[in-house]
Amino acid sequence: xxxxxxxxxxxxxxxxxxxxxxxxxxxxxxxxxxxxxxxxxxxxxxxxxxxxxxxxxxxxxxxxxxxxxxxxxxxxxxxxxxxxxxxxxxxxxxxxxxxxxxxxxxxxxxxxxxxxxxxxxxxxxxxxxxxxxxxxxxxxxxxxxxxxxxxxxxxxxxxxxxxxxxxxxxxxxxxxxxxxxxxxxxxxxxxxxxxxxxxxxxxxxxxxxxxxxxxxxxxxxxx
Numbered sequence: 643x644x645x646x647x648x649x650x651x652x653x654x655x656x657x658x659x660x661x662x663x664x665x666x667x668x669x670x671x672x673x674x675x676x677x678x679x680x681x682x683x684x685x686x687x688x689x690x691x692x693x694x695x696x697x698x699x700x701x702x703x704x705x706x707x708x709x710x711x712x713x714x715x716x717x718x719x720x721x722x723x724x725x726x727x728x729x730x731x732x733x734x735x736x737x738x739x740x741x742x743x744x745x746x747x748x749x750x751x752x753x754x755x756x757x758x759x760x761x762x763x764x765x766x767x768x769x770x771x772x773x774x775x776x777x778x779x780x781x782x783x784x785x786x787x788x789x790x791x792x793x794x795x796x797x798x799x800x801x802x803x804x805x806x807x808x809x810x811x812x813x814x815x816x817x818x819x820x821x822x823x824x825x826x827x828x829x830x831x832x833x834x835x836x837x838x839x840x841x842x843x844x845x846x847x848x849x850x851x852x853x854x855x856x857x858x859x860x861x862x863x864x865x
Contacts, residue, residue, distance in 0.1 A: 643667070645681075647674040687748075690740040693812055698759075699732040699749045699782060700724055702837045706782035708737065708749060708816075709833070711790030715823055718759055720790070723830040725759075725777050731769050732782045734759040739784065739811050747814040750781035786840050787816050788833055793824035 643666040646652050652667055660667045670677050697710035698721040709717050718734055725731055733751035742748045751757075757770040757778045770778050787809050799822050808815040819836045823829060839849065 645670055645677065647672060647677045687740070687742055690742070691812070692738045692740045694752075695737050695739055695749075695811070696735065697737055698734050699737045699751075699784065701730040701732060701779050701782050702834060703729075703841065705837050705841060706732070706749065706785045707788055707833065707837060708784050708786070708811075709788045709790065711823075712792070714762075715790045715792065716829065717790060718761055720829050720833065721759060722761065724833065725769060725773055727830060727834070730777055730779045731757070731759060732779045741812040741814055742783070745814065747784045747811045747816060748781055749784045756780075784811060784816055786837065787811075787818040788836060789818060789820045790823050790829065791820055793822040797822075 644656070644660065645668045647670050649669070649671040652669060657667065659665075672680070695708070695710070697708050698717045700707050700709065700721055702724060709720060711717055721731060721734060732749060734755060736752045736755055737749045738752060739747060739749050757768055758766050759769055760766050789809075800820070807818045807820075809818045810816070817840065819840075821829065821832055821836070842849070
């Protein structure tokens with residue numbers, strides 16, 4: 643294809659040659675530099691290598707959260723509860739992941755699974771039909787990974803929030819939170835709290851550091 647920028651008229655000679663060569667002619671009012679940048683960004687995204695990961699990708703408070711865990715741990719059920727709480731589904735079961743730029747990784751659903759979620763004992767449901775267009779998104783940046791794991795007595799779990807870990811998706815490190823799952827725990831509410839805490843840390847508010855500073859001051863005062 644040939645794109646003529648800045649709204650310039652397309653010469654008749656160019657139209658004639660394009661017809662002979664079966665070439666598409668396009669016209670844009672955008673300046674050349676801006677058009678070139680937009681085309682480059684578009685092609686980088688569309689031609690990026692895709693990898694597939696297993697999980698549920700949600701938009702929670704504007705944060706892209708990939709929920710992962712072993713089969714049967716309750717990822718889809720948690721996703722459904724989050725949808726009922728007003729958050730948006732991006733992809734269930736299979737998430738196609740690709741690198742948008744050096745610092746950004748994106749996720750989107752496989753076309754055959756778009757807007758669908760599978761629930762054991764119920765089957766496949768169409769989230770868009772049941773909850774409306776506001777309950778789904780076509781793609782999302784992956785900002786945070788949440789890994790659901792079965793609670794095992796005797797295992798050590800992070801209780802202060804200072805055991806920060808990351809997981810690599812398409813060459814981009816993404817912060818990860820591991821949440822032990824046991825009967826009676828409201829996992830969707832815990833994930834919401836994890837997301838709000840993640841946003842607070844990005845804004846410079848770290849409850850763990852605040853607690854550690856208070857503890858240090860208390861020890862110093864009593865010593």
